[in-house]
Amino acid sequence: MKRNAPCVIVDELPFKAPAGHTQFLRDVDGIITALTFGCPCGCGAHHGGRFNEPGAWGFDGNLEKPTVTGSFGCYPSRRDESLSDGKYHWHGHLLQGIFIEC
8 A cells, every 4th residue: 555645835844743744945045955854654754855966856846736856765763763674664756745655
């Protein structure tokens, strides 16, 4: 069963982030340079990516239903070492406002 989650834009993520809750990070000029999100599986871990570096993810600029080019491979949180087997526990894409598991 695929573990998909809607992308919910928030101003700040709590320590245990709800699945799909996403915060955009901006530079001093207000330009969006990255995002951080609650793991779509619901484990509460934070994951993210940068947009302004070579080889980084792409962002379409849509703040309501964002699409990010490139996939996200999410490892278990360091808070729960029992899940750590060296493999992704969630891997997928953010397409038109939905985190979609591969």
